[in-house]
Amino acid sequence: MSNKKSGQMGETITWVVATVVIIVILLISIFISTSYLGGQKTASFSKTNDVFTSKSFFAYLLTGEGETIYEQIKKEENLNDFNGKLAVDIFKKFYKEDYEDIWLGTVLIEMAFFEKHTSNKFFGNEPKKVKSTNLGGIIDYPSIRTKIKLDNLLFVQGEENKYIELALTNPK
């Protein structure tokens, strides 16, 4: 008789514990779904181009009575005091809140992945390209790059092709 009672008690306790475990798991799931997965869902998109910086870039290159900035950079192969300061006034002031790094200058491209940026005192040596990851590796920064050719119209493989480039790194 006492064995039956022990058995019944054991089985009852098992069911009670199982019920408590089920309820705890459900409460954790509900908490996760309402706190982290629920709430406001904001649609966003990754930027692959920027209308405003493109428009500013084209207008910048066309600036100048007589000789445009594009022609100045093509002749001097780098920024000078006038067009360098203007570039800072436009791009760093208008868009510094939108991007982590902004670089403008000339770049030589010989082959598809071989680029040589020309350093200038207004924007530095070259655009930020990579960042370290938590696992010790490096990955490319997301960036929007606009290049306009300074010499021949077509890209010539094996030769140095000159461009003026606006690089916008890591949109915020």
Added chain:
Amino acid sequence: MILKNKKGDKIISVYWFFVLFIVTAAIVYMVLSFYGEPFDVREVEADILTNKVARCLSHAGYLESNVLTGNFRENFLEECGFNFKTENVYGWGAMGQYYVEINFSDFLTKKQNSPAIKKGNEELKIFCGQKGKTMPVCIKRSFYVLDKNQGKKQYQIDILSIVRKTEKNVQ
């Protein structure tokens, strides 16, 4: 002799239905709490609006020739192909859900030398800068442009776009 505790079986069945009901209710609640929230697309909408305004105002680095005229300012929505009308729900018919403001200033002197273009519900402007998910979404961006008609005069154009539509995007 095998004794069957029929009463025990009945109690177990009731208990199982009870657990099933609790689990089902929890799953339904989790699904409703996730999928019940709408997607907030106002930031995307404001971004598209801002880009479209910029494309209407300038082309290839130069300001469009009619932008600084009174006619363009008066008929801005028609000239740029915008329609700020919305469905007549949640009182939107009486309260505009969009606002666009365009300011033209001299890039060198920073002085505004043309009247601003303002279209839509200007009252939404007071909510810009305030935090909260029920606030309208404001986007302000600027760009540099030249006016060919005035000897390549340098302009700074500031565009402010605001989208409200809170009732459909936020719960």
